Amino acid sequence: AQSVSQHNHHVILSEAASLELGCNYSYGGTVNLFWYVQYPGQHLQLLLKYFSGDPLVKGIKGFEAEFIKSKFSFNLRKPSVQWSDTAEYFCAVISGGSYIPTFGRGTSLIVHP
Amino acid sequence: NAGVTQTPKFQVLKTGQSMTLQCAQDMNHNSMYWYRQDPGMGLRLIYYSASEGTTDKGEVPNGYNVSRLNKREFSLRLESAAPSQTSVYFCATGQGGNQPQHFGDGTRLSIL
Numbered sequence: 001a002q003s004v005s006q007h008n009h010h011v012i013l014s015e016a017a018s019l020e021l022g023c024n025y026s027y028g029g030t031v032n033l034f035w036y037v038q039y040p041g042q043h044l045q046l047l048l049k050y051f052s053g054d055p056l057v058k059g060i061k062g063f064e065a066e067f068i069k070s071k072f073s074f075n076l077r078k079p080s081v082q083w084s085d086t087a088e089y090f091c092a093v094i095s096g097g098s099y100i101p102t103f104g105r106g107t108s109l110i111v112h113p
Numbered sequence: 114n115a116g117v118t119q120t121p122k123f124q125v126l127k128t129g130q131s132m133t134l135q136c137a138q139d140m141n142h143n144s145m146y147w148y149r150q151d152p153g154m155g156l157r158l159i160y161y162s163a164s165e166g167t168t169d170k171g172e173v174p175n176g177y178n179v180s181r182l183n184k185r186e187f188s189l190r191l192e193s194a195a196p197s198q199t200s201v202y203f204c205a206t207g208q209g210g211n212q213p214q215h216f217g218d219g220t221r222l223s224i225l
Binding site: 009032036043044045046049051052090092097098100101103104105 | 143144146153155163207208209210211213214217
């Protein structure tokens with residue numbers, strides 16, 4: 001069964017700092033990868049996704065992620081965070097032809113102004 | 114979030130009471146899902162429905178039942194609520210593969 005690990009459970013940054021959140025998955029076959037963001041009191045919404053092509057994908061609000069197949073990783077990055085990026089971030093993986101995503105446990109990001 | 118609508122948004126129950134959480138979508142997606150979200154636990158899948166007429170257990174199905182009424186609607190029922198079921202419940206839709214899920218706004222359920 002697929003598993004997804006998010007190594008950073010809580011991250012606290014100051015505005016303008018750079019961000020990198022780790023995500024590793026276990027299944028070695030074809031995967032579709034997603035990062036979702038959940039702002040306080042809101043539902044999850046898609047930040048970005050990868051399913052093929054250029055392993056560096058760009059999403060909304062200046063976020064990007066890099067798929068490294070050899071490392072089973074899909075890390076999320078942002079060069080300069082803002083206070084409004086305070087949220088919980090979830091990595092998710094759908095394996096092969098499945099329709100059931102596996103979610104990581106989430107990373108809580110707090111950005112101080 | 115017109116795509117996936119959950120009702121109610123908030124609910125307080127007493128132990129032993131029953132209730133049904135409603136979810137309706139206008140995304141025309143085949144698959145629908147119910148998750149619960151608890152602090153530090155991420156999202157855990159309760160039940161899912163790959164298509165109209167089918168339902169399957171997820172990671173944490175005990176204490177819950179579901180009904181896929183039609184393509185648009187997928188309800189979650191707590192027959193005899195327990196304090197351990199205090200959580201935020203999210204309904205989601207999807208098509209699987211490389212398509213992302215779309216989530217409702219959630220139902221915040223407290224069981225006393």
